Amino acid sequence: MAIFDPKTKVISGYQRSITEKQKVISKYFDQIGRLYYEQYKDMSVDVTKDINARCEAVSELYTEIKECELKILFEKGLKLCPNCGKENMLAYAFCYSCGTKFEPGSESAPGAVKSDKAVSVIPPAVEESEPETATEVPETAEADAGKEEEDKDKEGSEEA
Numbered sequence: 001m002a003i004f005d006p007k008t009k010v011i012s013g014y015q016r017s018i019t020e021k022q023k024v025i026s027k028y029f030d031q032i033g034r035l036y037y038e039q040y041k042d043m044s045v046d047v048t049k050d051i052n053a054r055c056e057a058v059s060e061l062y063t064e065i066k067e068c069e070l071k072i073l074f075e076k077g078l079k080l081c082p083n084c085g086k087e088n089m090l091a092y093a094f095c096y097s098c099g100t101k102f103e104p105g106s107e108s109a110p111g112a113v114k115s116d117k118a119v120s121v122i123p124p125a126v127e128e129s130e131p132e133t134a135t136e137v138p139e140t141a142e143a144d145a146g147k148e149e150e151d152k153d154k155e156g157s158e159e160a
């Protein structure tokens, strides 16, 4: 890929966005830990709601990161097989690896990502997030709140 390829710029924009989101995720994990400790110190404090709100936000951020990664792939002319996860050319109708048929339209740009928008400052209550929440995204079982431990493992492998 040429150095001045405009796609390179777009891709690095997405990558920056992913980095931002990962930073926010770490911050949330930090807060979750502190909230939990507060409760440990004083059993009368109920922080479940605060913790859950952050877990949900983290799940959503993971979903957004995944969307960014798909966008990056798209810019590179690739898409992921929903079955085996192998990278395929956008034009392919079937996965070259496992033969899974791609959904019609899979060769077009992935769903809207507000990737150029900087990640907003962490709100005290994280409920009011983006309209396309984790629930709408298929094959992201880990989008469920309360599964953040799985997500954590995932984060590691995805960064590799």
Ligand SMILES: [Zn+2]
Pocket (backbone or CB within 6 Å): 081, 082, 083, 084, 085, 086, 095, 096, 097, 098, 099, 100
């Ligand atoms: Zn496949």
